[in-house]
Structure formats: C-alpha cells, structure tokens
Amino acid sequence: MRFTGLAVMAMIILALPTYAQNPTPVPPAPSPERLDQLLKAWEQRMASTDTLATKATRTDTHPLTKKTTTFVGEAAFMKPNFARIDLTHEDEVKKPDAEKTNFERMFCNGQYIYEYSPKDKLIVIHDIPKNDPTADNMILAFLKGMPAKTAQERFGMALTKETEWYAYLMITPKTDSDKQEFSAAQLTIWVKNPNPQGQPNLTLMPARLWYRQPNGKEVTFLFTDTQPNGKVDKESFVPRQIPGYKVEKASALATPMPPAKDPAPTIRPQNP
Secondary structure, eight states, X not given: OOOHHHHHHHHHHHXXXXXXXXXXXXXXXXXXXXXXXXXXXXXXXXXXXXXXXXXXXXXXXXXXXXXXXXXXXXXXXXXXXXXXXXXXXGGGTTSOGGGOOSEEEEEEESSEEEEEEXXXXXXXXXXXXXXXXXTTOHHHHHHHOOOHHHHHHHEXXXXXXXXXXXXXXXXXXXXXXXXXXXXXXXXXXXXXXXXXXTSOOOTTOEEXXXXXXXXXXXXXXXXXXXXXXXXXXXXXXSOOOOTTOEEEESSTXXXXXXXXXXXXXXXXXXXX
C-alpha cells in the first residue's frame, strides 16, 4: 500500500531550500572488505585467547505464542579441548541439581564429553571427536571463534550494521548439519571496549547471539561478565554426578563418573 500523504510530505521537504535542512548523516553501508577485516581481527583475537568464561542468559521465544522462557548460567572453554555449558531455567536456579527438571549441561573434560538429560535422569558419555570437540556445538563454536576462511566456508556471512560499539554479523547455514540447527543467526561482537582501564578488554568478544531454529523458535544469548584469558580452574571442567542419575556409556572406552559432590564446583574467573 502506498501512503500518498507521506509521499507528498517527502516532496515538500525535498523542495525546501538547503539552508532549512539539517540532515542526519547516514553511515555508509558495510562493505565486504570490512567484513573480511572484522573476521580476520576476530580470528586473531580468539587465537590469542586461551581461556574464556562468561555468564550467559538464554531466552527462547515460541514461534506461535511468542511466550518466552529464560535460562541463566555460564559457559567457558580452555584450550586445547576443555569446555562447559551450564544453563538452568530461571525458576530452578536455587534448587539442588537432583531436584532440577529443566536445565541444559555439557562438560568436555579433555577426554570425554558428558551430556546431561534431566528428563531421563541420565548422563551420557561420548568419545571426543578427533577434530575440534566443540565444533558441533553452535554456542561454543562462536564463543571460541574460528579462522576467517573456515567461517566463510561453513556459513554465509554478511556485515549488516556497525555502530560505535557493535558489529552485527548475519549468518546463514550452508551444511545440512547446520541447517538442522538453525535457519538464520546474528552474532553481535564488540568493536569497542566498554570496560574501564584495568578491566578485561572485550573488543571483538561476542556480546549477543540470536538464531532461529528450523521450527521457528527463536533463541537469544546475552553474554555478560565476560573474562577473556582470565583465571579458569581445570577442576571447573570436571563433570559431576547427580544423585539419582544413571550414567550411560556411549563408548566402551568411556570411564566412570567421579563421585557426587555437594556443593557442585563452579567456574570463578578472575581478571587477567
């Protein structure tokens, strides 16, 4: 539908003398060269990041009802192959692990990957893939960064917007496996450090990740209190047993779980 009144108004404004106008400067459209520059800078920054811990808030939006569900927790990694994601529904954060019914947890302790299923009260132990054990996990893949060439080969990428503080990267899947995970995504990274001197430099660190799943559900991650190259204890990647949970070995090579601990260990990153 065309709005005639707005069109007439636009013509009147354009006909005014130039001295009566005070236009707001329009930033130039992002160029492919700028995308390449950002991806290479991101690659270099993450290559020099040996550890990263961040608080994470995930909001799921139902495709039809638009009802939102919020999870809070942490994510972390340590080179070469330690990783952890631990998210709990906001209503169950203060409950003991054995009483939680709605959480997502994954540990990679450098030897195996431990996947938790509260619905089945089960912990499944997987062998670590020969390549990057976190490559198939979308959140860890973007938190750890990847070579610019790899990112552009794996995904369709475009720099859609850049402000003083953020760059917005639109991402589309190319491989069948990624298409099963999401249909579109947007990664927001810091292009300017928001922290005062003496605090962690967040330049080129992820600030937000949004993606739409094939079923239409939208997922948004916000990353706060991000600590690049902070002090992360190896013990924080040790998986823990939960009373009442069974352990299933996905491979005959998997080792038994360590005994349950209470309270459970948490990641306590410090400033670099």
